[in-house]
Amino acid sequence: MVIWTLAFGCCTIPIVGWVSDRLGLRYVREWYSSLVIALAFIPYILLIRLVARVGVVVYPIPSLFHSILTVDMVSVFFILPILIVGFASSIYSTSYMSHDTGLNSYYTLLSAMILGMIGVVSAGDFFTFFLFWEVMSISSYALVAFRKDRWEPVEAGFKYLVMSSAGSALMLSGIAIVYGIAGTLNFAGIALAMRTPVLASDPWLILAISLIIVGLGIKAAIAPMHTWLPDAHPAAPSPISSLLSGVMIKTGVYGLLRFYILFQTLHAYWSLILSILAFLTMFIGNLTAMFQTDIKRLLAYSSIAQIGYITFALSIGTIQSISAALLHVFNHAMMKGLLFMAAGAFYHATGSRDISVLEGVGRRMKLTGVILSIGLLAIAGMPGLNGFVSELLIVSAAIQQELYLQAALTIINFVISVAYYLRLLQRIMLKEPRSDLSRVEEAPATMIAGMVILASLCVFVGVYPSMFISISELAGRVALDIGSYITSILGG
């Protein structure tokens, strides 16, 4: 099981780190951490094969609330980007973090965060969900504020901590109300209970769902709950930024997707709220990103906008739209992970995140520059790269439901976003380098390696999207098929 591998890693990284420090061996801890994440791919592949065979895999966890982990196609689909970006950022960290102290806790927290995310997407009941949710959140607070000797990360981390735990608390109250109504925390059990009209029409349910949407929305940075993100993502160390922006905010999306389907009877309500919030998120994210001078802040706002696209696709609620949203989750994880790593490489080399200082740096750091360009063109939706495929599918799903206005608004957002991505590309790659960049050198090999993994996936999915489209469509189909989800967990 993937989680056990990572849990083993969490427990052993500090020991390995401590021992290697004592023995004076460098980089043992770093490579060990990457190795653990890489090893997690083996149980993951076995898991895929199992899921492909039986549909839903159930792992009971002996505890108070009959906790279970249920892994179906949707969970499997979400675990993939978590592992890939996690692995890439662990490799990337090797040189990025090499001048920092407290690396034992850094790598422990890193794998704890990955563990938490995987747990969230494979939880089978609210208790387990919330448990892993907190594991993920707490380790990410600590990682955001990791460079605690400067004020910015501490402030951002604190803001994130306050907002996110408020969100968790709201979500917990929502969960409590749901428990009161349905009498169970098990997802399948709740879905079954929702088939009883009396329960499903309970007015408290609306409150519960609103609370859960707010809780999840804070994590997913859906406007107007997004304000922590532009502070926290830039302040974190870059590999962490790419994990946060690339995959962690997607756990919020996962929650929305899962619960959207659980509370079937309230679909109209969900759809309305989600689509309004989605457009708010897109416009706020894109319009604010245009005015950013800090490269990582720009990317952070762009993440908000991308969450808007995904939320919009979720709100449509057809198989096409859900699979488009899933594919975009994967694609955005690759692109944004890549972009944050490239921004981090520039920061590492120049010590600045200010775009006006970074002008022309792409000409000094050619390889990183090319990788950044791939990421920017991909996220701008240029055909031949992965972003295009999923953005096309999102618009396509909207037009299929005859949501012409919404499709047009989404396209307008694509245009706005192209404007700032392109300007960033232009300033980093084409401007004459400033004289004070003359001593800048290409990023170290491990950082390049981390980025190349993601960049090659961007290109691969763009050129050969067939496989990923099929998988996401399968996952979308599974996600909407609540009937067989209930049967396979609760039996007959």
Place this chain on the structure above:
Amino acid sequence: MSLPILIQAVLTPIVLAPIVYLAGRRLSHHVGWLAFAILIHSTAMILMVAGSEYLEVYSWVPRMGWDIGFKLDGLSLPFALNIAVLSTVIAVYSIPYMEHRIGDRPGEYGSYYALYLLYAAGMLGAVLATDLVEFYIFYELMLIPSYLLIARWGYGERERIAFMYFLWTHIGALALLASIVAVYWVTGATSIEVVKTILRNTRIPFQLEAGMATAMLVGFLVKMAVLGLHVWLPHAHAEAPTPISALLSPAMIGIGGYGVIRIALSFFPRFFTAYSLPIALWAFLTMLYGGLMALSQDDIKRLLAYSSISQMGYLLFGISSVNMLGVSGSILHYLSHGLGKGILFMIAGILIMQTELRSISRMGGLASKMPLTALSTLIGFLTLIGLPTTSGFISEWMIFGGVIRSSLASGSMDKLIVAILGLLATMLTAGYGLWTVRRVFFGSIPKHLEEVREGSVIALTPIIALAILTFVIGVYPAPILDRLTQTVMLSLNLG
């Protein structure tokens, strides 16, 4: 089994682009010859199958029904040929020009030619594509390299201009994409042929058809830069490095016209018939505007850019006739405009190389110093004007013939008036063309130009090759024209 021929023509430049980039470090400006060889190969591949209709299809995303296909028929042949020939000869022309532009920064030649190859491949792919999604991909693939080429090696405020160019074209492309998606949901297919058949055989509400056609038309007309959607063109064409201007204007913008004919017109003939008059009027205004603006320019590249807008008006004018004569005329006009404007932009480049000037008012009397250049300029403009025995004559004759025939057939007096006004507007072309030749090449030589010499052989050879080609097509258009009219008749069902 079909031999992979056309896919070679399109993919070889893409695959070899990184190699050209790397080779650029070693070979410096000589890497242009490598790009030339690659494009010769592509041209040869196209010529190899030019004899008859030829189709290759590869499965790409079977789940969504997306294919990658390449089709060379009478309709795509003039386009593919023009693009292949122009990009090949301009690769040679780029060698002296980019040496002049880049100078002794040997690292940059590789990136220039790599982007150049991608750009050429994007254009070729777009006109050979058989699938709407594939078409869109190539349509955008020509945008990105050209954007980078302008932003990197252009003149003036090149970064802002490139940015504007990108945004305008990209917004158009997104409108096109929206329309493609809508077409997909109406018909359930993305293959151009299949969609066409389905749309022909189903009655969809006219309002929906008009919506889809309008979005598509906007997408293509931005690329064609017709009046109102033309804002980016004079800037981009004037400030791009000249070999790229010589590809942008003669080869690329006409692909918008190709899209209108191959896709929009064949999908929505009812829309075009219904709105024939407004489209003709729009085209006429574009001709007029481009011609008048060209008359008032002093910068030679801007003059040529406005002339391109005006010429795209002719293309649209021919399309607005919605009959075989007019539409075939448009396509042939793409070819003759491509040859003529290709010559003229390259000449503008030679003038820049030899005199470091772009301002026409500061030139004069150059014919005695640069006789070959002067002669080619004249040929270029005469092609645009439509002198008999150049290819421009046949195409313009067909365009106006087509429009007049359609106005007679429909009995529409208004359309006939527009057609006659359009005919009169061709005098503008003669006006700015011949006047420019006079101002640049005749009269007395200003003092600062007394040392000017004829352009280099490598720069002049491509120009002369194109000049000969305009006469060849002008005198003996049958091989292209026969197949063109046949395809237009059969595949577009036009009489």
